[in-house]
Amino acid sequence: MSPLNEDQAKEYWRRNLSLMVKLMVIWFVVSYGFGIILFDVLNQIQIGGYKLGFWFAQQGSIYVFVGLIFYYAKKMSALDREFGVEEDE
Amino acid sequence: MELQTLTYIVVGLTFSLYIGIAIWARAGTTKDFYVAGGGIHPVQNGMATAADWMSAASFISMAGLIALSYGGYGGSVFLMGWTGGYVILAMLLAPYLRKYGKFTVPEFIGDRFYSKSARAVAVVCLIICSVTYVIGQMKGVGVAFSRFLEVDYDTGLYVGMTIVFFYAVLGGMKGITYTQIAQYCVLILAYTIPAIFISLQLTGNPIPQLGLGSTLVGTDVYLLDKLDMVVTDLGFKEYTTNVRLSGINMFAYTMSLMIGTAGLPHVIIRFFTVPKVKDARSSAGWALVFIAILYTTAPAVAGMARLNLMQTIEPEPGNYLAYEERPEWFKNWEKTGLLQFEDKNGDGLIQYSADTATNEMVKIDNDIMVLANPEIAKLPNWVIALVAAGGLAAALSTAAGLLLAISSAISHDLLKGMIAPDISEKAELNASRIAMAVAIAGAGYLGLNPPGFAAGTVALAFGLAASSIFPALMMGIFSKGITKEGAIAGMVAGISVTLFYVFQHKGIMFIPGTAFLGDTPANWFMGIEPNAFGVVGAVVNFAVAFAVSKVTAAPPEHVQEMVEHIRIPVGSGEATGH
Numbered sequence: 290m291s292p293l294n295e296d297q298a299k300e301y302w303r304r305n306l307s308l309m310v311k312l313m314v315i316w317f318v319v320s321y322g323f324g325i326i327l328f329d330v331l332n333q334i335q336i337g338g339y340k341l342g343f344w345f346a347q348q349g350s351i352y353v354f355v356g357l358i359f360y361y362a363k364k365m366s367a368l369d370r371e372f373g374v375e376e377d378e
Numbered sequence: 379m380e381l382q383t384l385t386y387i388v389v390g391l392t393f394s395l396y397i398g399i400a401i402w403a404r405a406g407t408t409k410d411f412y413v414a415g416g417g418i419h420p421v422q423n424g425m426a427t428a429a430d431w432m433s434a435a436s437f438i439s440m441a442g443l444i445a446l447s448y449g450g451y452g453g454s455v456f457l458m459g460w461t462g463g464y465v466i467l468a469m470l471l472a473p474y475l476r477k478y479g480k481f482t483v484p485e486f487i488g489d490r491f492y493s494k495s496a497r498a499v500a501v502v503c504l505i506i507c508s509v510t511y512v513i514g515q516m517k518g519v520g521v522a523f524s525r526f527l528e529v530d531y532d533t534g535l536y537v538g539m540t541i542v543f544f545y546a547v548l549g550g551m552k553g554i555t556y557t558q559i560a561q562y563c564v565l566i567l568a569y570t571i572p573a574i575f576i577s578l579q580l581t582g583n584p585i586p587q588l589g590l591g592s593t594l595v596g597t598d599v600y601l602l603d604k605l606d607m608v609v610t611d612l613g614f615k616e617y618t619t620n621v622r623l624s625g626i627n628m629f630a631y632t633m634s635l636m637i638g639t640a641g642l643p644h645v646i647i648r649f650f651t652v653p654k655v656k657d658a659r660s661s662a663g664w665a666l667v668f669i670a671i672l673y674t675t676a677p678a679v680a681g682m683a684r685l686n687l688m689q690t691i692e693p694e695p696g697n698y699l700a701y702e703e704r705p706e707w708f709k710n711w712e713k714t715g716l717l718q719f720e721d722k723n724g725d726g727l728i729q730y731s732a733d734t735a736t737n738e739m740v741k742i743d744n745d746i747m748v749l750a751n752p753e754i755a756k757l758p759n760w761v762i763a764l765v766a767a768g769g770l771a772a773a774l775s776t777a778a779g780l781l782l783a784i785s786s787a788i789s790h791d792l793l794k795g796m797i798a799p800d801i802s803e804k805a806e807l808n809a810s811r812i813a814m815a816v817a818i819a820g821a822g823y824l825g826l827n828p829p830g831f832a833a834g835t836v837a838l839a840f841g842l843a844a845s846s847i848f849p850a851l852m853m854g855i856f857s858k859g860i861t862k863e864g865a866i867a868g869m870v871a872g873i874s875v876t877l878f879y880v881f882q883h884k885g886i887m888f889i890p891g892t893a894f895l896g897d898t899p900a901n902w903f904m905g906i907e908p909n910a911f912g913v914v915g916a917v918v919n920f921a922v923a924f925a926v927s928k929v930t931a932a933p934p935e936h937v938q939e940m941v942e943h944i945r946i947p948v949g950s951g952e953a954t955g956h
Binding site: 332358366376 | 451462470587588592660662670674948
């Protein structure tokens with residue numbers, strides 16, 4: 290049996306989805322947005338030897354991906370605790 | 379010490395290490411064989427996942443493809459595609475599948491879609507993706523062994539097949555988890571050490587990620603600017619802006635690799651091995667940290683290797699290297715047949731250019747670049763030996779993980795789950811070993827004429843996973859309304875469309891000469907190459923599944939409850955729990 294009643298379960302899932310959607314937007318923007326769609330525009334900017342679009346496509350997007358996963362894991366653990374659905378240590 | 383002797387020693391040492399660990403932790407029961415008895419720490423699991431994940435495609439092949447046939451920027455599809463998928467995995471799949479807590483991916487699909495047929499379809503899809511993936515590995519293994527033993531590619535491949543077989547059959551997942559941690563350490567050192575040396579040589583900066591954006595030693599010219607100049611002088615497209623075919627193609631390619639990552643059974647299965655749901659989330663993050671170390675180094679390796687290659691062959695504009703004075707690495711790779719020179723104008727000099735009529739470097743197999751890179755840069759022999767060991771570690775670890783996924787699909791899902799439920803544990807284990815042997819032989823045979831470079835072949839496998847397994851899993855978790863008919867029709871439609879497209883351009887079962895449409899941009903749908911087509915298959919899969927689900931009876935009550943249940947972490951049970 291689920292420890293949550295129907296409304297709580299809905300609310301938990303809604304908050305999870307909304308966090309997920311926000312992070313997926315960032316995920317999309319740094320890779321497809323900066324690395325492909327806006328590539329030429331960002332390449333006008335140069336940092337050191339890197340054109341910015343090229344940097345996002347080959348370096349920057351990857352760093353952001355790592356950050357996104359840890360942020361999601363942290364936020365979800367907090368959400369689990371708030372709803373009392375975390376697993377025992 | 380002589381290079382070949384040294385290579386034997388380093389490869390021998392690392393192999394004994396892996397085999398030693400495998401024997402020490404040799405699998406006892408069936409449960410151990412599949413998911414390592416549960417309870418592996420997320421950081422350890424992340425490291426093992428990284429080793430499992432980074433195959434010959436990432437280690438041996440990718441940087442060479444970025445450097446040469448994808449010509450720089452175009453290779454970004456691999457870099458973003460093979461890392462961004464972890465974000466999807468961590469948010470959309472891993473925690474829920476861990477909560478569900480079964481052995482295999484088809485098992486989840488069978489339960490969620492309350493149908494043995496759905497499970498069988500998932501098994502077939504899984505086998506198709508995994509075998510294609512193993513073909514890519516075999517290409518990498520063949521390249522590595524041919525160079526290392528100084529024999530031709532085919533012989534290298536046969537030797538590699540034999541070793542992969544003994545290696546995968548010897549240990550189960552438990553052996554594999556700890557050996558994979560060892561393999562990760564070997565492969566990451568083998569990848570980064572030469573990169574650091576080369577970055578220092580060229581730019582004076584020891585961090586390759588920064589070196590690629592730095593100026594060349596003793597000048598104020600940026601490395602990337604120099605590279606752009608050198609390649610455009612010879613008629614190639616500018617390195618930093620060379621789009622792979624089109625923006626649409628790059629978009630589709632990247633997306634196929636990303637969702638394929640999240641649909642590959644041998645990666646997903648790793649998330650069943652952590653103790654808790656929250657560990658599944660963070661474990662994906664750790665996996666990506668360990669992967670990112672290689673993936674952010676790879677573009678530096680690619681750029682620097684390309685520059686070194688060009689400048690070795692043509693030290694100054696118009697001043698060509700004489701064939702008689704070619705360096706040792708050049709001769710060694712010629713022996714494998716993967717590097718070929720043809721003196722078209724008969725002047726005894728090596729002219730390398732983008733023009734196929736005058737280009738005399740008639741064959742540079744992209745998959746040799748990473749292995750040849752330290753030799754081209756004249757690094758010490760021990761570094762070169764280490765790279766060989768790293769390449770083999772990468773290929774072996776992934777091949778073993780994939781073979782495990784294939785054999786468990788056959789013995790656990792097909793045999794025990796459907797055909798013979800009363801089968802004994804021993805018989806199940808034997809069946810899985812026979813399945814491994816058959817898979818290796820089949821993939822090895824197809825690896826004699828691979829449908830592309832290692833990373834390209836692996837990209838096809840991702841496309842197939844993207845079009846079949848990923849949508850089924852995602853819909854299974856995020857929609858309660860998808861019915862068994864919908865899921866089955868979706869998977870069948872998705873993988874059929876993708877397979878048809880791939881076979882049409884690459885040959886039926888990748889056998890040369892059986893393609894019925896040439897593999898050229900003019901024949902491609904919206905200019906999307908076969909390697910990038912998985913995303914189209916995925917869209918078809920989603921669309922068909924939703925449409926069919928609308929007109930079929932809703933899933934039964936207990937299935938809808940199960941979906942509710944997997945969305946909440948508490949009560950996930952033992953990592954191996956049934």
